Amino acid sequence: MPSANIVKKCSPDFLLIDNEVKSINKSDEVLILSSVDAWSSLDWTKKYFDGKPKGGYFIWVKKQIDFPLSTCVNIAGMNIKQDLQNLMVIERGIKAKANVVCSSLKANLFGVHKARGKLILKEGASLEYNHVHKWGSNDNVIPDYEFILGKGSSLDYNYLNMFSPKDLNIKNKIICGEDSSVNLSIAVNGIDSNIKIKEEVLLQGKGSQAISRLKLVGRKNANIVAESSIIATEKSKGHIDCQSLMIDDKSKISSIPLLICENKEAQITHEASIGKVSEEQLNYLRARGLNEKQAIDLIISGFLKA
Amino acid sequence: MKITKKTKLSKLIDDKKAQKVLEKYDFPCISCPYARMEMETLELGKVCEMYEIDGVKLIKELNEKLNK
Amino acid sequence: MKLLEVKNLIVETNGKMILDEVDLKIEKGEVLALLGPNASGKSTFAKSIMGLPEYKIKSGEIYFKGKDIKKLALEKRVKEGMALVFQNPPALPGIKLEKLLDLISDKRGEYEKNHINLLERDVNVNFSGGEKKISELIQVLALNPSLLILDEIDSGLDMRKRGEVVDIIKEKVKEGMSILIITHQGEILEQINPNRVGVMINGKIICESTNYKKVLKIIKENDYAKCKHCKKM
Numbered sequence: 193m194p195s196a197n198i199v200k201k202c203s204p205d206f207l208l209i210d211n212e213v214k215s216i217n218k219s220d221e222v223l224i225l226s227s228v229d230a231w232s233s234l235d236w237t238k239k240y241f242d243g244k245p246k247g248g249y250f251i252w253v254k255k256q257i258d259f260p261l262s263t264c265v266n267i268a269g270m271n272i273k274q275d276l277q278n279l280m281v282i283e284r285g286i287k288a289k290a291n292v293v294c295s296s297l298k299a300n301l302f303g304v305h306k307a308r309g310k311l312i313l314k315e316g317a318s319l320e321y322n323h324v325h326k327w328g329s330n331d332n333v334i335p336d337y338e339f340i341l342g343k344g345s346s347l348d349y350n351y352l353n354m355f356s357p358k359d360l361n362i363k364n365k366i367i368c369g370e371d372s373s374v375n376l377s378i379a380v381n382g383i384d385s386n387i388k389i390k391e392e393v394l395l396q397g398k399g400s401q402a403i404s405r406l407k408l409v410g411r412k413n414a415n416i417v418a419e420s421s422i423i424a425t426e427k428s429k430g431h432i433d434c435q436s437l438m439i440d441d442k443s444k445i446s447s448i449p450l451l452i453c454e455n456k457e458a459q460i461t462h463e464a465s466i467g468k469v470s471e472e473q474l475n476y477l478r479a480r481g482l483n484e485k486q487a488i489d490l491i492i493s494g495f496l497k498a
Numbered sequence: 499m500k501i502t503k504k505t506k507l508s509k510l511i512d513d514k515k516a517q518k519v520l521e522k523y524d525f526p527c528i529s530c531p532y533a534r535m536e537m538e539t540l541e542l543g544k545v546c547e548m549y550e551i552d553g554v555k556l557i558k559e560l561n562e563k564l565n566k
Numbered sequence: 567m568k569l570l571e572v573k574n575l576i577v578e579t580n581g582k583m584i585l586d587e588v589d590l591k592i593e594k595g596e597v598l599a600l601l602g603p604n605a606s607g608k609s610t611f612a613k614s615i616m617g618l619p620e621y622k623i624k625s626g627e628i629y630f631k632g633k634d635i636k637k638l639a640l641e642k643r644v645k646e647g648m649a650l651v652f653q654n655p656p657a658l659p660g661i662k663l664e665k666l667l668d669l670i671s672d673k674r675g676e677y678e679k680n681h682i683n684l685l686e687r688d689v690n691v692n693f694s695g696g697e698k699k700i701s702e703l704i705q706v707l708a709l710n711p712s713l714l715i716l717d718e719i720d721s722g723l724d725m726r727k728r729g730e731v732v733d734i735i736k737e738k739v740k741e742g743m744s745i746l747i748i749t750h751q752g753e754i755l756e757q758i759n760p761n762r763v764g765v766m767i768n769g770k771i772i773c774e775s776t777n778y779k780k781v782l783k784i785i786k787e788n789d790y791a792k793c794k795h796c797k798k799m
Contacts, residue, residue: 264526
């Protein structure tokens, strides 16, 4: 796969369509390469990749930036298979924001999007990572991300999927170092989909903290299994909050919060609930002229984004 | 307003007639939440090129619909 | 033409009769005030004619613009030209007022320009009582209804906001909008000067009058005790 020409001032910072890198932005503060180029030109990256990558992005934030990074990974053609490895490294003390979109540009492309990501936050770094997925109803999507938080670093990870594919298998693993903190928010609108979510937060550093919020909607034969766990091995704090909405009887949601504590100084808690759309809200919106479908869509959108 | 390949998406994105035409061509940026933030810099022609959309046809149709 | 005509309406909720053979008419361009003590059925009446599903119509008729709307769905009654300001609207987390307004109507009103910061907030989430009323008004004005039903619009409003609301009502009446205002406070009536007033007690309209001042005076002096024995004035 040829490398893209590196061009200046083109948004997004990294654009991949099917399996072709279309553009990469250049700046002094951030080095962006395709993962293939990073593997071959930067030896130190090899330890973070799981073998030679076939595709994906490498983003190394070396100096403080005053703009959000943006990556766009699209499937545009029929029957495309993406097998990507993405690596992002935020250097010490740097505060960064990344807006990441992975999507299918049309319905019924029967695409496969497999993406393994590793995000390294070095000491004192902070990252707001906004991850949006939008898929066609016949796609198969497998994102598997690992976040490694150095001492005193902080991560705000927001994942939103309003258009779920046929099969969605999400894995997130967050390893928290000393005094690091993470706010995780996963919101999935499951429509006629098989969805598995496995989220694992490892509070391995003293003073580390984590809040994990999961919001799930099941409609039209959606089958969702969400396992959200916090494992504390040091004095730390963590909380899991899983809220789900069932729209119809044909869907199924299994919400499984799990707490494992191996340190008596750790405080970890969870809450989980599965409910239905509020009649009061539904009728209120109908009293504004929205039909039932429009009202439910709006309530779901609000629930996932709130 | 004459639409060209240099036209910024910010000029088109809130126009309902333009949106209909863009949707017809499966223009990616209209539903992307982050593209909205970059509308001032994204050029119509550039996006067409990246996504292999027939820019000549799209621009012609936009001009027909918006400048009727 | 009568804009709204309600005949012998009996409404139940949770198996209990709340409205007992209610008759009420509203003419085009008319302002009708509905008074009554708490829990007399005023809000139930408003929500029943709007078509909220939890209120079961046992019997009776509802005509709007000459059309029988008893079996018409709630959102279709809105399209016909009815709109309700809720007394206690629910919170809509994650839904900005601006976004809701975009869905309600293409034509947006002048009134909302005075409340831009409200538009950017989630509907009714941490709104004060007054803000809820303003938000309700903004929404119903976007619908541009023929009949506007105001359920206790004046409760929770400070004097300035009440003045704002009154100005809007007067303006809309001049434009030909009919108003059904439900209240149990007389002050707002002094300002909007309704054409007629009705009094509802225990789910029945026991009084109708074109002289709202006289009715208010009686209520002020006797609470609603005297109203129970009132003949139509």
